[in-house]
Amino acid sequence: MPLATPATISLEPALPVFFAHGLRTAPDTLLAQALAISVADLNQQYPDRASLVYGTMLADMERQKREHIALYTQYPTAVERLYGLLQLGLRDLTTIPGNFYADLQTNFPESWEAALHHLTTYSSPQLQQLLNDGIRNRLFRSDININLVTKILIEQLNMMLNPQVFPPERFNMGEVFRSIFLYYIRGICTDEGGRIAAEHFARL
Structure with missing residues (x-):
């Protein structure tokens, strides 16, 4: 090469x-x-290693954004896009070693701040916008607390990957994903949104 x-x-x-x-x-x-x-x-x-780590983290954030653009092209509704984002997030999280973010926080503070900035200025607003879009299109219930639901979705992803909660030798992660997100998101959906959610999971 x-x-x-x-x-x-x-x-x-x-x-x-x-x-x-x-x-x-x-x-x-x-x-x-x-x-x-x-x-x-x-x-x-x-x-120095800090500048390389920082640049690598920024490059990965741009990679995520490109994948999200492609995802939005593939799926037209807020419900499908939300599931798709969660699946991409889960895929990425499963590749990250358990001590990675602790090492980042302790030894590469600028890169850690960049990761937090990405979460607060991109990831969370992206989920909030999807929820807003779904409400406007009558796919999500209008009485949901958008900020709280966003926080719950992010924490559910983290919970899935906690081996003390779901030991991988005992649980199939695909089934865990379905059990957590299918039923939770269907719970915040209207009837029409719930139908789309069920159809989407049937295709997985």
Whole structure:
């Protein structure tokens, strides 16, 4: 594979290396190999690990946004889009080692702040907008507390991945996802929204 020039580096491939080997301990050789550049070019453009981690986190946030645009093209209704976002979020969360965010918070505070900023300025507003759209289109009940429902949805994703709550050797995560989100979201749906939710899950 030809090496990329530093100006064209996409940092997304660095994230799996960080997941596998740790933010501080991932070898430069493996990171450079994943990015298809030389170690010298990597060190020249990112002279310290903090700047590389920060850039990688920002690249992953942009990747999420692109996937969400594609998802919105695939699914026309707020109900389907909400399920789709939750599935993408769950897929991403299952790839993240348990100590990743603790390491990020402790050793890379600028990257941690960027992650929190993304959650509060992008992820949460995105869910809130979907709920608003669903209410306007009479797919979600008009009496729901949008801020509270948004918080519950995010915490439910985190709960699913807590091995003390759902040990993976005892529970099928697909069934857990269905049991949590199918019934919860159907509970905030109108009759029409509930019909779309049931049809969507039937296709999964």
